[in-house]
Every structure is written in structure tokens, then in C-alpha cells.
Amino acid sequence: MPPVGLDNLKHIVVLMMENRSFDHMLGGLSLVMEGGKRKYPGINGLTGNESNPDNSGNIVKVQPNAKFQGQLDPDPDHHFPGVDLQLFGGTPPGPGRVPNMQGFVKDYFTQTNDVNRSHNIMYYFTPDKLPVLTTLATQFAVFNGWFSSIPGPTICNRAFAHYGTSFGQVGMDIFYILDPILSAYERMIQAKRTAKIYYYDEQSSTMEIVNLLNNQPQIFGSYGQFIADCQGGTLPEYSFIEPCYNDHPGPGGGEILASDQHPDHNVQEGEKFIANTYNAIRSNAALWDSTALLVVYDEHGGIYDHVPPPTCTPDGYSAKPNDTETGEGFSFDRLGVRVPAVLVSPYIPKGTIVPGTEDPANGRVFEHASIPATVTNFFLNGDAKRTDREKKASTFLDLLSDQKRPDADIPYFKLGGH
């Protein structure tokens, strides 16, 4: 018998934010004290002693100085060669290289040419600054070991969330489908199930353009439609939500802020967006009872994290040295930098922490191929042509239990005000 939470499950909703590392957003939870002890000892966050060398030979420790906006401009490098420097500290590609996470400050200096500003890459938020993400992380399930799929930028990482592969891409170029591997949405539609990608609005649109927007426009909807579908009980079985990617005028001349949290967009606006999405599901009792919401970030955006990314099952593709710009090819056999990920459901025990690489015996590694893997396994019994990478990716619905938590135990977000 499956757990009641899994038996009740009818909807999976994934909200993918932009460009923040685990330590930057959630690492401060490890430093919260209560009664003289660490309040969240299982969370693999920061000790306060993690450091990077800067270009003047100083040791720069992590600091709780992250601001909502104005601190990460220029946008920190997160393209393949830059992430290579961040991970390996400048050790050139070659056999036996091990990531030491010592090149973040050096890499940001290449953009800022200012030693002091290069330290900003080590800043993290204190939990009180991020009431939404830290509440969800501590009240539901937080993953210590969810990594971006590629040590590179947005487009190729998001491709893993849709297809379980980027078809050999490690950059921002358009990627084309090379094999009969369908997106999770197409798999669902072909099997007479329901799936949708909700983009914020037409001014923001989607990052999944050529392959899906051009060929399967019927699977797209707006965020307004998502809210209406939550209220009306018409949410598809699988939904993928894209935040607003740019500041732009709203209808009637209002101001719409980017909510993706991509530097240098306002992080608080992203908090509101996550809260609004959560509230929309939570406000419909039947939907809340039958939905699992995953909030995850596509990649780290060049911002420091202390956990070296592990190896992974290759996806069968390779990138050439010209594509990686490191002088060495890439076999998609190791992951990118760790990102925040939380899973929300009334059937998840409060304070669930999913151990990661810090626990060799029980730790589990997740990455964005875990998303189509979970959707395909749950709704389609795994029946789809997939890469080995996706087939072997960890899935996350086993976190749902038999026990539904009482309503009084479940947080609700009140939006607005200063």
C-alpha cells in the first residue's frame, strides 16, 4: 500500500526560480541557535568559517551581508568556463581534478576588477530576510543535495528539468531535439494526461521557446491562468511555473517587477511570488490535499556554495572543448553547483531534511533530471524514452507520508506592506 499522501496525490507543481546557490539562500539556517544549540543541525549549510581566497591573497569568509538588490551587479558569471574556475579554483582541466569550491571570489574579480566588491559573492542571507523560502524549508522538506544539472548557465540547466538532458548543450544557445526524447509535457499529453507550462505574462514569456512554444503552444498558459486553475480546481496533473524574468510596465501603466530572483532582480519580489504560488494551492482545500509543490532554482548564478558537486550518470551526450571553452570536453558526468530545493505537501512531516553528500551512508543526490523522472514515474509508470541519466535520477515523492498535518500546523503567507 502506498502512503496516504502518495495515494491522494493528483498534481505535481514545479516552480523553478533563477540563479541563487543553496548557501546564499538557506546556508544561514545552520547558524540559527536555540537553547544554546543549533536549531537545524541536519541542514548542511554554513558554519561561518567557509572561505575563498581573493586576488590580494586575503582569505574571505562567508558573511551574512546579502542584500535584496544592488549587490550583484554585474551579474556574476555562471557560464561553463567561469563555473570551472569557481569549482576548481584555477586548477586547469585534467585527470584527477577534484572540485575545491575555491574560485568564486577570483572569478567575480574578473568581472568587478575590485577586490572588495569581489567579496560580495560570499554573502548569504540571514533566515529572517527570506521568510518564505526558509519557512517552507523548515516546515516541509529541504534537500541538502539538490544540484544543478550542469556546471553552467540557465538554458541548458532548464532543459534537464524539461527533457532530462540538454542534448549536449552546455551554454545559452538554442538546443534542438536530437533524439526521440520528448519533454515531460509531451509525454503526458501523448498519454492523455494533462500538463502545462505557466509563464508569467507575454512580456516575460518562457525560457523554453523554440522546441515547445513553437511546436506545442497548447501546453502554455499564463500565471493568471494558473491562479484561476487553482481557484477553479482545474489545475493539470503536472504544472511547471516560470517566474517573471524582467521589470516591465503592467496593464494600465503599473509596475511589474521581475520575480525570478536572478541577480540583480529584487529577491523580496521572488519571495512574494513563491508565497503567492503556495497560497494559491493552499487556499483550495481539495487541491492542497492532492498536490506536491517543488520550489527549486535552476543554477547557482555564480554565487558561493561550499559543497563540491558529485559525479553523475552521463546522459549519453558530450560537449566539445570549443563549447566548454575550457580546452577540455564535457561528458555530462558531473553535476553543477548545489541549489535550494524544497518540497511542500501537507503529507510531509514538519522539518524533513533530505540528507545529501555530507552523509555517505544515507545521503541522496537530486538534480533537475529528477523532475521529469518523478513526473514520468508517477503519472506514466516510467513509460517513455529517456536518457540513462533520467532513468537513474533520484525521485522525490517517497517523502510523502501517511499522516496529513493539521491545518493549524501549516503556514500561510500574508503578502504586502513594508
Place this chain on the structure above:
Amino acid sequence: MATPANEIRVPDAAPGSYQPDRPAGKLLQSQALHLREALVQQLQELSALLAVNPTTLKTEREVSLYVHRATAILHTHAAKPKRK
């Protein structure tokens, strides 16, 4: 539903956060390039269709194929933006 015990306040972004004139980053520039690529594909489809003279379509099969392709182009998912 919400009680004072489980209600968590989420503040608005500070005034002045709205910066639509900030330089667009690589992600947004890539997005625009990808949209252009998609438009080129649409235009190629449109060009191929416009090259067909409808008066040469003789059978219902031929007409239905033409109508199918034309409808797919015209019946776009997104509403067209208002002209300024």
C-alpha cells in the same frame, strides 16, 4: 485557515526596486534571440504556405491540408499585443 500563529508576513519590495531601464543581462538577450529563431521558423512556414496558390487546390484533401497549415499559423496561442 490562517491564524496569528501560522501566518507569516511577506513584505513588498522596497520603493525604487522597479528598474525597467537596467541593462538586459545575457539570459534576457538569449531569450530574445531564441524568440527570433522561433519567428524565423514561423516565417519559413508562412512563406512556404504563401507560395501555394489556393486556386490550384483541387481536392478536399488538398484544401484541408492548406486550411490546417493556415489555421495553425493564424490561431496563435497568445493574444496579439495591442498596437501603440
